[in-house]
Amino acid sequence: MAQALSTYWAVDILLVGWHWLELLLHWLVLGLCWDRLEWLGLCWDRLEWLGLCWDRLEWLGLCGDRLEWLGLLLDWLVLKGLLLCLLERLLGRLLLRSLLELLRGLLERLLG
Secondary structure, three states, rough: OOHHHEEEEEHHHHHHHHHHHHHHHHHHHOOOHHHHHHHHHOOOOHHHOOOOOOOHHHOOOOOOOHHHHHHHHHHHHHHHHHOOOOOOOOHHHHHHHHHHHHHHHHHHHHHH
């Protein structure tokens, strides 16, 4: 019984090992390994001819490291929005204060 079990395990290990070896050989022979897709032009670093490689999307301005200008632009717009909001509040308070002073002056003249 023990010998049959050990034989079973040995055959199982050999089959699994053969399966993995077969897969590896298929990947290498067919050139389907990630770094072997050059013949299809589909390797991630070989998509230059499509202009779709992540580091070649400069012409679209969509490359990850090329979005900095957009990020900076968005940051500037947010900062500009905050500055405009603060300026609006400040001007609003100044206008409100000047309107209140004007109303007080009118009331003082009317009630005089």
